[in-house]
Amino acid sequence: MEFVDFRRLQRSSKIDLIFPGWKEGESVAFLSPHDDDVLLGAGYLLLATAENKGNPLLVIFCSGDAGYSSIREKKSIAQRRKAEASQAYGILGLKKKNIFYFNISDFCLMPHITRKFSGSRGIFDEQLKLFRKEKVSRIVFSSGYFEHWDHTAVFLMGIYTSPQAGDPVLADIGAPSRVRSYYIYSVWADFEPKKSESDKIRAAKGILADEEVEERIRKAIKSFSSQRKIFKDIVAHREKRKSGNSYLELYQEAKVRAQTDFEPYFSLLKKCKKIK
Numbered sequence: 001m002e003f004v005d006f007r008r009l010q011r012s013s014k015i016d017l018i019f020p021g022w023k024e025g026e027s028v029a030f031l032s033p034h035d036d037d038v039l040l041g042a043g044y045l046l047l048a049t050a051e052n053k054g055n056p057l058l059v060i061f062c063s064g065d066a067g068y069s070s071i072r073e074k075k076s077i078a079q080r081r082k083a084e085a086s087q088a089y090g091i092l093g094l095k096k097k098n099i100f101y102f103n104i105s106d107f108c109l110m111p112h113i114t115r116k117f118s119g120s121r122g123i124f125d126e127q128l129k130l131f132r133k134e135k136v137s138r139i140v141f142s143s144g145y146f147e148h149w150d151h152t153a154v155f156l157m158g159i160y161t162s163p164q165a166g167d168p169v170l171a172d173i174g175a176p177s178r179v180r181s182y183y184i185y186s187v188w189a190d191f192e193p194k195k196s197e198s199d200k201i202r203a204a205k206g207i208l209a210d211e212e213v214e215e216r217i218r219k220a221i222k223s224f225s226s227q228r229k230i231f232k233d234i235v236a237h238r239e240k241r242k243s244g245n246s247y248l249e250l251y252q253e254a255k256v257r258a259q260t261d262f263e264p265y266f267s268l269l270k271k272c273k274k275i276k
Contacts, residue, residue: 001048001213002246004206011208015052018045018205018251019138019181024053027134031141031158032060033109033150034067035085036224040234041185042140043092043217044207044249050093057134058089058099059127062150066106069229078103080226088223091216100130109153113161124161125173131165132174138181143252145192158182163256182254188234191252203250214238214247 003017004010016022028049032038038046038058049056064081068074086096102123104112114122130136139162144155159182164170166178183205184191191202221235241247 001044001051001210002208003048004208004248005204006201006206007204015048015054018048018183018207021180022052022054025055026137027055027057028138028140029057029059029131029134029136029162031139031154032058033142033148033154034062034064034106035060035081036088036221036227036231037142037151037187038140038185039088039092039217039220039224040231041142041187042249042251043220044209044213044247045140045183045185045251046094047092047209047213047216048207055134056094056098057130057136058094059102059130060085060099061102061104061109061123061154062106063101063103064106067227067230069226073226077226081224084224084226088220091220091223102126107149109150113153113157124164125170127157127161128165128170129173131162131179132177135177136162136165136179137177138183139179140183140185140251143184143186143189143191145186145189147186147188151187155184158184159254159256179256182256184252184254186250191250202252204253205251207249207251208246209249210246214241 003012003015005017010017019026030038030042030046046056063078065078067081068077085099089099111117112122113124115124116122139158141158142151142154144152162179162182166176168176193199193202218235218238238247241249
């Protein structure tokens with residue numbers, strides 16, 4: 001696979017272009033609203049993490065209980081999808097011990113992202129405990145722009161919850177472990193524009209994979225036979241990724257807690273006129 005930086009116009013075979021300062025053994029958490037989302041949106045990066053001697057972790061938040069296309073599947077769909085997920089990610093070489101489930105009902109994730117809600121306990125603490133225990137250094141999560149309510153919840157957790165893993169708070173759930181990189185993948189829609197609707201270049205980074213890698217992803221996707229009707233159009237759209245003999249996977253980079261650059265303001269201060 002080849003990694004691309006569209007802002008700096010650079011290409012490299014080294015994963016450092018995506019994860020600066022990469023070290024073998026790093027844990028990368030892939031946050032998946034539903035069991036199939038990381039496969040559909042971040043499959044190349046999951047494979048690349050393992051190929052570069054990293055430790056990919058898959059965190060699945062929702063149970064998939066709304067993903068039935070016929071009424072007779074309603075009672076069995078969640079258990080069936082769990083079996084399909086195990087098979088699909090097994091094709092990508094992901095170990096079962098590296099798959100974590102929160103089992104929240106579909107379309108219900110948003111209130112659970114807090115510590116407490118309506119007298120109930122949220123998943124904030126459990127998520128931080130996982131990140132700290134596994135010493136997660138990179139976070140990859142779903143886009144919150146025009147996709148799905150559960151995807152937006154995971155986006156908010158990626159932006160606001162995961163940085164807390166490195167803060168000296170909640171000391172009883174593990175020693176702080178700082179996250180160094182944050183990346184956003186898309187599943188159903190394009191990314192939110194940075195500048196305007198006319199800005200066609202919305203992603204900052206990308207991964208180019210050959211047909212063999214793409215075929216491996218598609219084989220894994222087929223494991224989700226229960227979802228075939230639901231993401232039929234998404235799978236068909238994968239052909240739009242193709243350029244020559246390569247397929248492209250895109251990512252936005254989230255600059256979480258980027259510090260303010262005061263220099264431009266100091267320059268403007270020199271031009272400001274005092275008034276009485």
